[in-house]
Amino acid sequence: MKFLVFLGTIRDSTPPKPARLGARVAKACIACLNSYYPNHEIELVDVLDYPQDAVFKPHFAYPKGKAPSALDDLAEKIAAADGYILVSPEYNHSMSPALANLLNHFGSSLFSYKPSAIVTYSAGQWGGMRAAIGMRSFLSELGCLPVSAMIHIGKAQTVFNDDGTAQSDEERSSWFDYFNRTFAQLIWWAQATQTHRAEQDPHNIIADFKKDPAQRNAP
Structure with missing residues (x-):
């Protein structure tokens, strides 16, 4: 299967340090x-x-x-993927606006009926x-429902080096075991949805919304 890892930060400067912690x-x-x-893949x-x-x-x-x-x-990659991992910092208690902006460029029909995994981090x-x-x-509305397990990395600058390696072999094993609680769920659901999509195209059951908004049924 194929998975996309979205890195949701564009801040590439200091302060704060280190730059691009994500x-x-x-x-x-x-x-x-x-x-x-x-x-x-x-x-x-x-x-x-x-x-x-500036103009969306x-x-x-x-x-x-x-x-x-x-x-x-990117639209082709999203459509071809079987699942998504979203890596985001926290701004004002919410996800990265840059990540939301990029994801909002695409309709939910590209993401839907596939799972996602949430990874967040901070310097605190x-x-x-x-x-x-x-x-x-956000991800539920996009159609790629997140698995129940999530990954949160506090003080990430003390956990991983610039190249993504843990600062000790013992920490690597511990963190990777923690990561895999989430990734194992993602892989399981991705396999299940991939199999079912091959058996029955979900877009033939619930049609994608492609009409003028004025034609939408009243609530």
Whole structure:
């Protein structure tokens, strides 16, 4: 199967230190996934690689063939993936606005009927867990329901090095075991949904909403 790891921070400066703390968390997640599940394809999607337009225009609002190539490519990756791992810092007790902005460029039909996993971190002790609570609702509305187990990494700068390695072998084993509580659930649900999608296309049961909003049934 294929999984996308979204790194949801664009802040690449100091202070605070270290810059791009989330990068080491994402690398650690990928290392854990490759260690436990070497037969699956894992790809990093870094929000910093995509322009944060001042005027928001979602991918599906462009005429066919007119969207920026980067958004076209990412839409194809999202549609082809079997699950998603979302790595986010916490801003004002909520998820990264840059991550929300990028995900909101795409309709839920690309994400839906697949699972997701929530990973949050912080330089402080709480590990971004308040952002994670809000991400549950966000991802559910996007259609990729999050698994019940979540990953929170407090004081991440003291846990992982720049390259995503743990600061000791003992810590690596402990953290990877903790990560895998979440990733094992993700893999299980991804396999289940992949199998069922192959048997019955969910989009044929509940049609994607592609009409003018005025045509939507009244609540």
